[in-house]
Amino acid sequence: MYKMQTFSSKVKGSVRISGSKNATLPIIVAALLNKGRTYLKNIPKITDVDNLLAVIKKIGCRVKFKSHHVLIESDLKYQDLLFEELKKFRASYYFMGLFLALFKEVKIYAPGGCQIGNRPINYHLEGFKLAGVDVVEDNQIVHLKANKLQPFTYSLPKKSLGATVNLLLLASKIDGISTIENASTEPEVDDLINFMNFLNIKVTRFQNMIIIEGKKQINLNVSYSVMPDRIEAMTYLMLGVFSERIKIKQINLLHLEKPLMLLKQAGLNCKFGRRQIIVYRSRLKPIQLISGDYPEISTDQMPLFYPIYSRMEGVSYFTEMIFDNRFHVVKELQKTNADIIVIDKTVCITGKNNLIGNDLVATDLRAAASLLLEAIINGDSTVTNLFYLERGYDDIYNKLRKLGVVFKVIKRV
Ligand code: EPU
Numbered sequence: 271m272y273k274m275q276t277f278s279s280k281v282k283g284s285v286r287i288s289g290s291k292n293a294t295l296p297i298i299v300a301a302l303l304n305k306g307r308t309y310l311k312n313i314p315k316i317t318d319v320d321n322l323l324a325v326i327k328k329i330g331c332r333v334k335f336k337s338h339h340v341l342i343e344s345d346l347k348y349q350d351l352l353f354e355e356l357k358k359f360r361a362s363y364y365f366m367g368l369f370l371a372l373f374k375e376v377k378i379y380a381p382g383g384c385q386i387g388n389r390p391i392n393y394h395l396e397g398f399k400l401a402g403v404d405v406v407e408d409n410q411i412v413h414l415k416a417n418k419l420q421p422f423t424y425s426l427p428k429k430s431l432g433a434t435v436n437l438l439l440l441a442s443k444i445d446g447i448s449t450i451e452n453a454s455t456e457p458e459v460d461d462l463i464n465f466m467n468f469l470n471i472k473v474t475r476f477q478n479m480i481i482i483e484g485k486k487q488i489n490l491n492v493s494y495s496v497m498p499d500r501i502e503a504m505t506y507l508m509l510g511v512f513s514e515r516i517k518i519k520q521i522n523l524l525h526l527e528k529p530l531m532l533l534k535q536a537g538l539n540c541k542f543g544r545r546q547i548i549v550y551r552s553r554l555k556p557i558q559l560i561s562g563d564y565p566e567i568s569t570d571q572m573p574l575f576y577p578i579y580s581r582m583e584g585v586s587y588f589t590e591m592i593f594d595n596r597f598h599v600v601k602e603l604q605k606t607n608a609d610i611i612v613i614d615k616t617v618c619i620t621g622k623n624n625l626i627g628n629d630l631v632a633t634d635l636r637a638a639a640s641l642l643l644e645a646i647i648n649g650d651s652t653v654t655n656l657f658y659l660e661r662g663y664d665d666i667y668n669k670l671r672k673l674g675v676v677f678k679v680i681k682r683v
Contacts, residue, residue: 271682272656273629274642278649279676281513287503287520288314288664289338289496293458295361296435297465297496298322299368302331302344303442304469304488310340311495314664317657318359325355325362338664350377352411357381359661363391363432366414367439370403375415380407388594393433397424401440401448421446421484429454429563434480435462441482442471450480455564457525461497468492500525501570502663505639508574509673510549511538512581512647516673519546528565532557556584556621561591572617573599573640577647580608582621589616599637602630603644606651627651635662646675 289312298319301308313319315338323340327333329351332343351369356362357379369376381391391412395405398414400422406413421444426433434454441448453459455478463473463480469492472483503521510516523530523542530547534540539552557579561569569592579586580603590596597612604610605628609620627650632638638658645651653659656679659666667679 271654271680273652273654273680274645274656274677275652275680276645276649277676279646279674281509281646281674282515283673284517284519285506285669285673287498287506287518288312290314290458290461290499291316291318291501291662292431292456293461294319294496295322295359296364296439296458296462297494298326298340298342299361299364300439300442300462300465300469301342302326302346302368303371303439303471304344304490304492306343306488306490306492308342308344309491309493310342311338311493312498313338313340313496314499314662316660316662316664318361318661321355321359322361325351325353325365328353328355346372348373348375352377352379360389360432363394364435364439366394366398366412367436370398370401370414370416370419370440371443374417374419377411377413380410380412391432393426393428393430394436397422397426397433397437397450398440400424401444419444421448423449423451425451426453428452429478431456431459434459438462438466438473438480438482441484442466442469443486443488444482444484445486446484448482448484450482452478453480456568457497457500457522457564465494468494497525498522499664501568501574501636504529504571505574505643505663506669507533507547507549508578508643509646510540511552511554511578513549513551513673515548515550517546517548521545521547523547529559529567529571532559532567554578554582556582556586558587558589560589563592569593569596570636572596573636574643576600576603576610576617576619576640577608577644579619579621580606580610580625580644581623581647585618585620587616587618591615596634596636598633599640602632602637602641605630606644606648629654631655632658634658639663646670646677652680
């Protein structure tokens with residue numbers, strides 16, 4: 271049992287957004303391409319990062335993680351990666367691209383991660399094959415091996431963040447020019463591309479196409495600061511709609527352009543600053559949102575809107591286009607008496623008053639964030655399975671306390 275109980279609270283104050291989880295994970299893995307010292311700044315203290323760094327230490331790298339800074343010194347030797355820890359998080363599959371680049375071989379468990387629908391890795395494997403990799407999958411173990419890696423051109427059947435990252439890692443040391451077409455356009459991928467350029471690997475994006483010129487030896491001392499987490503920013507922004515005032519600092523407004531534009535049109539009461547936004551209590555008009563590849567609304571942001579719109583007048587629609595089963599949270603929100611249902615791929619919400627508190631059970635990271643918002647706004651609920659939240663939200667309990675949220679965390683074995 272690991273849960274949070276919320277009480278009625280008056281939310282007001284400011285919050286500083288941490289580094290992005292989905293940019294940090296690939297950048298940490300890419301740091302292992304470098305034989306020199308890599309100093310990464312703005313790293314969130316979350317369990318996905320802790321798990322990744324634990325694995326990196328276990329395979330022989332030196333790692334120091336303090337005050338959101340990580341120092342990595344890598345001197346990897348080939349070894350099979352059949353560690354249970356790697357089953358715990360999705361980004362473990364970045365070791366495929368990394369180990370192929372470094373050793374032309376990897377043996378690893380198929381990746382874990384949040385249960386938000388079918389999450390195959392067929393695009394990753396198709397891309398690897400084009401570079402000359404033999405793929406053997408046997409009972410949850412993936413064995414990849416190449417005699418020689420060759421430059422490749424792969425057009426992703428559908429934009430995939432994970433496959434784009436894996437193919438960037440793979441191409442990083444291949445002699446010659448590799449091309450990823452229909453590549454992911456998410457800002458987290460561009461952050462990785464920037465970092466790779468810091469490592470002197472020449473990576474260029476032309477809209478949906480990414481061109482990589484591999485570099486055999488990388489031995490540099492580099493320092494890099496990871497981009498802010500746009501999903502964390504959106505979480506506090508949604509809380510802001512039910513607060514007196516929240517100042518959300520250290521954000522990149524450009525990464526939030528589409529949702530902010532639509533929310534502004536719907537009546538969001540806010541003020542923009544250079545790297546910050548101040549959100550005031552707002553009454554929002556009904557909205558229709560469709561998730562999509564960046565710059566569209568991110569699939570990760572969608573569940574954050576549900577508790578807010580459960581209380582706004584009118585009928586709103588949220589269509590999920592990326593994952594095929596990201597709707598477990600809807601059943602939990604129904605426990606509050608909210609008028610929320612799923613029709614095909616669309617969550618339909620009719621706003622109402624008098625929602626009731628209840629015991630809400632998180633089933634994945636963004637569901638946990640959605641239920642957390644619900645519980646705070648309601649002021650008389652519990653949220654169970656907080657470990658999902660800790661996978662992706664840095665310093666969440668302190669940040670909430672500073673904003674005046676009243677809650678207690680209950681740990682009972
Ligand atoms: N897909 C395939 N085959 C593949 C790869 C992807 O069919 O080989 C499909 C997926 O099933 C999905 C779509 O392509 O329908 C996009 O998936 P993508 O590969 O982009 O997702 P991912 O890399 O597994 C990352 C984030 C997710 C985020 C998605 C979408 C990490 C560790 N995870 O997942 O983050 O939702 O991109 O932007 O970066 C989260 O932070 O809560 C989270 C789930």
